Structure formats: structure tokens, C-alpha cells
Amino acid sequence: MLQEARQKANAANEPYRARIVETKRTLRARITDMPARFASITESVESQIEEIVQERAQGIQPVPDLDFNQLDQVTEEQKHKIRQRGCLVIRNVFEEQRVTDWNRQLDDYLTSNNYLEKLAASGAVDDYFSTLASAKPQIYGVYWSPPQMEARTDPAMAAVKQFLNRLWHADSPEGPVFDPDHDLLYADRVRFRQPGDASLGLSAHVDAGSIERWIDPAYRDKVYRHVFGGDIAQYDPFEAWGRTEIEEIPSPAVCRMFRTFQGWTALTSQGPNDGTLQLLPVANAIVWMLLRALQDDIPEDELCGAAACRAMMIVKEYHDLLLRGYGSIPQVEPGDTVFWHPDVLHGVEDEHRGSGYSSVLYIAPVPDCAKNRAYAKLQQKAFEAGRSAPDFAAEDFETDFKGRFTRQKLSPLGLRQMGYQD
Numbered sequence: 001m002l003q004e005a006r007q008k009a010n011a012a013n014e015p016y017r018a019r020i021v022e023t024k025r026t027l028r029a030r031i032t033d034m035p036a037r038f039a040s041i042t043e044s045v046e047s048q049i050e051e052i053v054q055e056r057a058q059g060i061q062p063v064p065d066l067d068f069n070q071l072d073q074v075t076e077e078q079k080h081k082i083r084q085r086g087c088l089v090i091r092n093v094f095e096e097q098r099v100t101d102w103n104r105q106l107d108d109y110l111t112s113n114n115y116l117e118k119l120a121a122s123g124a125v126d127d128y129f130s131t132l133a134s135a136k137p138q139i140y141g142v143y144w145s146p147p148q149m150e151a152r153t154d155p156a157m158a159a160v161k162q163f164l165n166r167l168w169h170a171d172s173p174e175g176p177v178f179d180p181d182h183d184l185l186y187a188d189r190v191r192f193r194q195p196g197d198a199s200l201g202l203s204a205h206v207d208a209g210s211i212e213r214w215i216d217p218a219y220r221d222k223v224y225r226h227v228f229g230g231d232i233a234q235y236d237p238f239e240a241w242g243r244t245e246i247e248e249i250p251s252p253a254v255c256r257m258f259r260t261f262q263g264w265t266a267l268t269s270q271g272p273n274d275g276t277l278q279l280l281p282v283a284n285a286i287v288w289m290l291l292r293a294l295q296d297d298i299p300e301d302e303l304c305g306a307a308a309c310r311a312m313m314i315v316k317e318y319h320d321l322l323l324r325g326y327g328s329i330p331q332v333e334p335g336d337t338v339f340w341h342p343d344v345l346h347g348v349e350d351e352h353r354g355s356g357y358s359s360v361l362y363i364a365p366v367p368d369c370a371k372n373r374a375y376a377k378l379q380q381k382a383f384e385a386g387r388s389a390p391d392f393a394a395e396d397f398e399t400d401f402k403g404r405f406t407r408q409k410l411s412p413l414g415l416r417q418m419g420y421q422d
């Protein structure tokens with residue numbers, strides 16, 4: 001397992017080998033108190049994981065849980081907890097009946113437009129899915145259905161995104177990083193996971209860059225500057241400086257917008273064992289991973305299995321500590337939402353052992369900033385033509401779909417979120 005992970009990472013990292021070696025040398029020289037520094041973050045992460053393990057043992061859910069109708073009454077103490085855990089559930093964002101209708105409309109949209117037939121004819125059914133008896137995919141490459149667009153552009157979702165963006169410190173030594181009160185729109189796909197599906201569990205990983213977290217100047221010298229030098233206690237996962245300047249290595253695994261949180265909205269009731277999301281509710285666990293890769297036992301051209309162009313995977317042999325705190329999110333109902341910080345370790349249960357579909361709309365907050373506006377412009381073109389969103393495989397299934405959401409149907413808020421108005 002370890003050998004395989006190392007070989008894969010080394011092959012993917014070959015074009016970046018010199019930069020990795022140079023960066024590791026620079027950082028190891030810069031960090032003069034490595035044993036004490038690594039010990040302090042290990043202690044911080046261990047004690048948080050211990051607390052989480054104890055909470056779970058007592059039946060307490062470690063993922064903070066809010067109600068949409070009380071977002072304006074969230075206390076500083078609650079916000080502190082959310083920032084520490086790096087994730088949260090916000091319940092009742094949409095009424096259950098409305099979400100159930102959306103779910104049915106989505107099904108009609110896919111069925112009446114022969115989505116599965118088009119998928120099969122395109123040859124895009126990958127190996128994961130073709131071995132499934134039912135050959136039904138789990139993730140559907142549609143972006144512009146009316147339910148998706150209505151959910152994204154709803155004022156309730158805008159309020160949720162504003163709340164989430166405001167958990168960040170958007171100011172920086174170079175001026176505001178983003179406008180927390182105005183969000184754009186990131187068109188993502190839909191998950192319909194059927195009971196019994198064992199096709200696509202995702203093991204624990206972090207998105208928003210893998211080796212970039214060490215070698216990219218914005219990550220290294222802005223976002224993680226307190227990790228790689230100076231006072232590590234000053235590091236704050238919610239400080240935005242540098243986050244919108246990261247230059248991701250282009251790959252199908254990367255999101256070109258800056259998301260203050262990743263997240264989804266539940267279309268169906270789902271919980272542990274229903275093939276749902278798992279998280280490590282520790283926002284600064286990434287710091288431990290960053291420093292772990294700089295320890296003496298790791299070869300100079302390796303980063304504990306982090307590989308270019310892939311999500312940053314957990315490697316048990318290196319990161320076992322983190323897996324102790326890893327667990328499923330609580331039961332959620334249609335219209336509830338879940339969000340996690342871009343540094344938070346997460347994955348999807350291997351198998352869906354429940355009895356109903358576990359389905360979600362991926363909707364994440366993407367605040368207004370130059371980086372996100374640039375992508376919004378590309379996204380407009382895809383929207384107008386009904387093509388796949390620019391970050392995703394160019395399957396373009398919806399170009400001739402009947403009932404597709406069009407620009408004429410956008411509300412003033414929707415027009416703004418799509419970047420059509422300032």
C-alpha cells in the first residue's frame with residue numbers, strides 16, 4: 001500500500017521533482033525549531049481528536065449543527081467551534097416539499113432527455129461504472145437543470161453563503177481578498193447514489209491542491225506562512241490572504257474557483273451507512289500533514305504521498321493519527337446542507353448500505369473576487385450553450401436537453417451570481 005502510493009506519487013510528481021526538493025530544503029532551513037514545532041501541532045491535533053472520539057462515544061455529534069432560521073443568532077462561541085472543527089451542518093435551508101419536488105423534476109429532466117442512453121452512447125461510462133450490475137452512475141454530469149439553478153440562486157442559499165463567507169477574515173495586508181456579502185455561482189454536478197452501490201467510495205482526501213500546498217508561493221508564503229516559519233500559534237485557517245492567488249496545477253481534479261467551503265444540499269434523507277460523507281472535524285489537521293512531510297524519515301523528493309494533479313490522499317502509514325478522528329456526518333434530511341473548509345479531510349463511505357437513494361446537489365460558496373470572476377466569465381459561455389461547466393469533462397450532454405434553465409429565467413440575484421451584473 002505504502003509502496004504503491006509512493007510509486008504513483010513519484011511518477012505524477014516527476015515534472016515537479018526539482019521544485020519539491022528545492023522547496024523542502026528551503027523550508028527545512030527556514031524552520032529552525034522543527035522538533036518543538038512538530039510536537040506542538042501534534043499535541044494540538046491529538047487533543048482535538050481525543051475530544052472528538054470521546055464525543056462520539058457519548059453520542060455527541062462533533063460536527064456543529066445550526067438551523068437556517070437561527071443564523072442571525074449564532075453566538076461567537078458557536079462560531080469559534082465551527083472555525084475549530086472546520087465544518088458544519090445547516091438545517092432547513094429549503095422546505096422538504098420543495099426539495100422533494102426538485103428531486104422528482106431532476107429525475108424527469110434526466111429521463112425525458114435520455115441521459116443514461118446518451119451517456120452509454122458517448123462511451124464516457126468509465127471503468128468504475130461499467131462493472132456495476134446496474135451500470136447506473138453515481139455522479140450525473142448535468143449542470144443546468146432548473147432545480148440546480150433554482151437552488152443555487154435562491155435567496156436562502158445566498159444568506160447561507162454570506163454567513164459562511166463571513167466566518168473568514170477577508171481583509172489582508174494587500175486589501176480585501178473577497179467580498180463576503182456577494183457570492184458568485186459554481187455550477188457543479190449531482191449525486192444520485194442508489195442503495196447497494198459500492199462503486200465509488202472516496203477514501204480520505206483534501207481538495208484544493210496537493211503538492212501545491214508546499215510548492216506554490218501563495219500557499220507557502222501567505223496562507224501557511226506561520227506554519228513554515230515564525231509563530232505557528234498565529235496560523236488561522238480562516239485568514240483569506242493568499243487563498244485566491246494559488247495557481248493550481250491544471251488537472252481534471254482541480255476547482256478553479258476559490259471556495260470558502262465545499263458543500264452540498266441533501267435531496268434525500270441520508271446518514272451514516274447510506275454511502276454519505278465522512279470528515280475529520282479538525283480545521284488545522286492540514287498543518288500537521290504539511291509538517292509531517294518535512295520530517296527526516298521522508299525522502300527529499302517526497303511529500304508523504306501527495307501527488308500532482310490528484311486530490312491529496314491520506315496514506316495510512318504516515319497519517320494514521322488523523323484517521324482516528326475520521327467519521328460520518330450526522331443524519332440529514334431533504335433541504336439540510338453540509339459544508340467543510342477547503343483544508344478539511346473528507347471522503348465518501350465505500351458502500352451504500354441504506355434503503356433509499358442518497359442524493360445531493362453540490363453547491364458551495366464562491367465569494368466575489370477577481371479569481372472567481374474570471375472563471376464566472378468562462379462559465380457564462382458554457383451556460384448559454386448548455387455545455388458542461390468549464391472545470392469538468394466536456395461531455396456537453398445538455399446542449400439539446402429540453403427544459404434546460406436559460407438566461408431569461410435568471411432572477412436579478414441569479415444574474416449577479418452568474419457575473420452578468422456588477
Ligand SMILES: [Fe+2]
Nearest residue numbers: 205206207346
Ligand atoms: Fe473531495
